[in-house]
Amino acid sequence: MEILGRERRRRWTRAEKLEIVAAVGVNGETLSRVAQRYDVTRSQIYQWRHEFKKRGMLPAPPAPTFLQVDIGPPIFKAEPAFEDRIASPSIVELCLRQGRRLRFDSSIEGSTLMHLIRAVEGA
Template identity: 30%
Template sequence: MGQVTVFSGPERRRRWSNEERLWILAEAFAPGACVAEVCRRYDISSALIYTWRRKLREAHTEPASDHLPTPGFAAAVLIDEAEAAHPGLQPAIVIDLARGKRISIFDSASSALVASALKALR
């Protein structure tokens, strides 16, 4: 005759309400909090917390607007050296982004700083 093992106790797959999820997320990502400690306290995977956070961010992001201009080529304008009275005060590159944002890069910026700024735009 074979042996049968019966597992009793709470169901392993738990259902978390939206309020509980928000409470746990607020606790896990509070300043000075440790996500791993919060996960241990509630006996959940850290991947689950990050999944909840990603879904919450996706639910609260603005949809891409259709009226934004499509990317295209920018016109290059050459300025005579005589007209540039203060070359350190004017930006070397100006990047206009969607929704009226603008990034200015000056001649004095280091190449590492410019590279990190451009990587952040991706």
């Protein structure tokens, strides 16, 4: 970084700009915190990011990962602990990130289930 003249205008090299833009999101860093750390405005980071995207210098975001799921026959216990919680004999429990769980009937439509998963993951 170089400070020029009385106005104290800073000049950032391309490598420095890339470092600042790339720092956003690493280990949960927000754009505001990165801007404060490097003493730049948030709009400056947005402008640099747009500039680098236009030139194809930013890496593409990672593609979603799909995991194979095997669904076997339901397992019934002789004496269920919470009979009032069991709505039907084919309840499915899906464990999501951050310890979230979804319980739903196995007859749920796939599109409805996808909307439900996205809503829970986005919360």
